[in-house]
């Protein structure tokens with residue numbers, strides 16, 4: 001439905017076509033700065049813009065659920081489409097809202113449409129088919145326009161971004177793999193997989209911090225100690241900031257936004273303990289359950305200290321796998337971890353986070369969907385007067 005009736009892109013693909021697309025996309029992302037100093041500078045620029053925006057409305061209650069969306073798209077889009085949007089850009093806001101709606105409309109099982117596709121002919125509205133089709137049409141229109149803009153002023157000797165690199169490969173090597181449809185679905189995969197997941201995790205992180213005064217106090221303390229009030233936070237600070245890193249791990253664990261990972265399929269009959277899993281079985285990962293199981297002793301409590309040893313070192317617990325495991329592991333892990341660290345440190349360096357006066361403590365219960373999200377809530381960003 002989202003890929004022209006074909007197996008294209010990375011996320012919902014398999015076999016040789018998946019492995020080639022994944023390899024090519026990673027190669028292009030790296031050649032345009034993925035996981036390099038360039039990427040850090042793009043993230044830092046977005047953090048500065050976000051802090052400026054919050055400084056402008058400091059002291060007022062702000063609905064935070066979509067506050068990271070455009071910043072996150074901007075960072076990814078610099079590599080993919082060589083473009084950045086203003087944080088108040090209406091067109092991009094609408095696009096981000098569409099992705100959020102899409103992520104609420106179904107869960108990772110694909111819902112009724114996945115198991116009884118014929119229902120779309122009988123109950124197109126009630127089954128969600130109409131909604132899903134119209135959202136995908138709008139997303140594809142945006143991507144088609146972006147790709148066409150690239151085609152109009154491409155310089156084959158100077159690729160500017162992933163889209164250019166893909167188009168040049170299509171022109172030069174005449175490989176049937178490099179079609180416009182393939183490129184469009186790759187862009188859709190990156191946009192969908194890369195925005196909601198990071199955004200929702202960042203929002204859950206703020207939620208737990210605003211609800212846990214002690215966590216916030218310790219974060220401020222570490223930021224003041226290692227970075228100070230004026231120097232912009234940098235990714236190189238991560239190694240010295242054990243408590244902040246533990247807050248990130250605890251946020252990834254407790255929120256587990258990719259609650260069921262991405263659907264897998266048994267390529268052959270397989271045995272798992274006493275069970276036979278027949279070839280072709282559709283398999284989801286119980287990631288949320290794994291991260292909220294008794295293994296963690298008090299899984300409902302937001303306690304970053306669980307990731308810190310008595311000697312003050314970070315614990316890498318193998319039961320924490322928010323980005324999946326194995327050959328289909330998330331390709332955005334490095335970017336996501338860097339974004340979360342930079343958002344957190346930039347914001348807390350400058351602000352106290354408070355629940356608005358007269359409002360009750362926000363709900364920690366997630367909304368279901370393709371990725372889990374927090375219920376709407378507001379935060380007051382109060383300046384620490386250290387700018």
Ligand code: HEM
Pocket residue numbers: 010011012022076189190193194195197198201257258261262263322323324325326327328329330331332333335336
């Ligand atoms: C906190 C943020 C993120 C979380 C929790 C997350 C989680 C995941 C998980 C659980 C999977 C499935 C792994 C598996 O099936 O074993 C996945 C796959 C994927 N993620 Fe992420 N992700 C995040 C951010 C990103 C970002 C920023 C990007 C964009 C660059 C991205 C792109 C992808 C892609 C393309 C796949 C499919 C990989 C494949 O099938 O080969 N993700 N992610």
